[in-house]
Every structure is written in C-alpha cells, then in structure tokens.
Amino acid sequence: MKNSTDTQKKLLETGKKEFLKNGFKSASLRKIVKDAGFTLGAFYGYYKDKESLFDGLVEDVSNEMFTSFKKAQDSHFDLIDSEETINSTKLSTEYLRYFMDYIYDNFEQFKLLICCADGTKYENFINDLVNIEVERTTEYYETLRKLNKVKGNINKQLHHMLTSAYFTAVFETVAHDMAKEEALGYVEELALFFNSGWESLISFK
Incomplete structure (x- = not known):
C-alpha cells in the first residue's frame, strides 16, 4: 500500500x-x-471490482512468497555441487523459520490468503505451494538417485498427500491466530515429526 x-x-x-x-x-x-x-x-x-481490491491487499505478499519459495527449492540443488546434500533436511528447516518470519511480518495478508480467499484466484494458495514442492523435490530426488546420494523411494500420490498435510499444518498457525512465539515452537516440533517420517522413507547419503 x-x-x-x-x-x-x-x-x-x-x-x-x-x-x-x-x-x-x-x-x-x-x-x-x-x-x-x-x-x-x-x-x-x-x-x-471486489476481487481487484482483494488483489491490492494480497498480490505483492503472494508473489513474494512464491518467488522466495522457488528460490528455496533451487538452493537445495546448490547442495549437490558443494557435496552437502546430507544437509538437505537442515536447510529445509532453516527455510521454514525464514518463511514463518515472513508470514508473521505480513500476518493479516496471510490471514486473507489462507482463510478468506475462497472465490478468488488465491483460493488454492496452499495447494499451489504444495504442487511446486512436490514437483521440485521429485526432481531433486531423481537427480540425487542418479548420483547415488539418496536411498529409499516414495510414490507421487503419497508424496503429495504428506506434503499437503505438512503445509496445511504449518498454516494452521495463521488460521488459529497463534502468537508468533507459540507458532515458532509449534512448527519446530512439526518439522521434527515430519522429518522423522520422511527419513524413514527417504534418506540422504
């Protein structure tokens, strides 16, 4: 504004x-x-119209979120060249903290995106992030598999279901108006829970 x-x-x-x-x-x-x-x-x-007013409130934040999210995906591929793919899970958690800061710096806009956007082009906001995550992570796993740097496998349907559950849980902090400190503690525990599950299916060498 x-x-x-x-x-x-x-x-x-x-x-x-x-x-x-x-x-x-x-x-x-x-x-x-x-x-x-x-x-x-x-x-x-x-x-x-009414939707263009809604756009005026959330468009910049939404675009920045997707741009930063795609950069975060790309940064995992940088670990391949530096031979640090073992740190993939750690990097994901660090980015989760970064995105939580961004969400809470723009809390009302994310409240609009998560809870109030039904009927707009943003109504699938979470699912759009999930689709990017699944697509890029699948590509990452395939690249690592060719280099013998990952073991285990997961089919695309389960991959999508688990990622959707994870992202939805993260954004519950917004849906339930959690205070930032409470939300940060919540997502740290959430990351531990989901990372343990992922590592039982796929692990990095």
Missing part, C-alpha cells in the same frame, strides 16, 4: 476489515465503499 493514494489506502483498509470478517465471497462491496466514506463511482475509479 506504500505507493497508493490516500483514497486507495482508505479503501484497502476498509476492504481488509470486511474481508477478514466475512471472507471474500460474503464481503459486501457496497459496505466497504460506504464505510470508507466514498461512492461506488469513486471506487471504480481505482478498482474494477
């Missing part, structure tokens, strides 16, 4: 309150505009 006009900022703030309270589908555009103190005509001078 830093480059928005005062009118846009008012609409965004009022829209955020309405979306957080009622979710995108049930949010009233008329109420947003009225509570912001403007007319529908003024609104349409800045946004073409």
Whole structure:
C-alpha cells in the first residue's frame, strides 16, 4: 500500500476489515465503499471490482512468497555441487523459520490468503505451494538417485498427500491466530515429526 493514494489506502483498509470478517465471497462491496466514506463511482475509479481490491491487499505478499519459495527449492540443488546434500533436511528447516518470519511480518495478508480467499484466484494458495514442492523435490530426488546420494523411494500420490498435510499444518498457525512465539515452537516440533517420517522413507547419503 506504500505507493497508493490516500483514497486507495482508505479503501484497502476498509476492504481488509470486511474481508477478514466475512471472507471474500460474503464481503459486501457496497459496505466497504460506504464505510470508507466514498461512492461506488469513486471506487471504480481505482478498482474494477471486489476481487481487484482483494488483489491490492494480497498480490505483492503472494508473489513474494512464491518467488522466495522457488528460490528455496533451487538452493537445495546448490547442495549437490558443494557435496552437502546430507544437509538437505537442515536447510529445509532453516527455510521454514525464514518463511514463518515472513508470514508473521505480513500476518493479516496471510490471514486473507489462507482463510478468506475462497472465490478468488488465491483460493488454492496452499495447494499451489504444495504442487511446486512436490514437483521440485521429485526432481531433486531423481537427480540425487542418479548420483547415488539418496536411498529409499516414495510414490507421487503419497508424496503429495504428506506434503499437503505438512503445509496445511504449518498454516494452521495463521488460521488459529497463534502468537508468533507459540507458532515458532509449534512448527519446530512439526518439522521434527515430519522429518522423522520422511527419513524413514527417504534418506540422504
């Protein structure tokens, strides 16, 4: 919102309150505009519809999340060249901490993405992250297998199910409005639990 006009900022703030309270589908555009103190005509001078207002609240954070997440995936491949693939699990946990910091720095936007986005292009936000994770991790395992640096196997369906369960559990911190310190402790234990399970199926050499 830093480059928005005062009118846009008012609409965004009022829209955020309405979306957080009622979710995108049930949010009233008329109420947003009225509570912001403007007319529908003024609104349409800045946004073409209710979803574009929602975009204005979450688009930057969503894009940054996906960009950083893809970079995190790429960084695992860097471990191959440095022959440090044994540290793959450790690196994943470090990135989890980084992403938790980012989530809590932008908590309301993630609340919108996780809990209020039904009916928008963001409604599959978690699943989209899961699909990236499964695709890139499968590629990583296949590369390591050719180099004899990993043992064990997992089929794609189970891989997707476990990853989906893990990511959903991580974002429960947002869904349940956990305080940051509580959430950090929660995901540390969650990572230990899931990492132990993964290592029983696939381990790095």
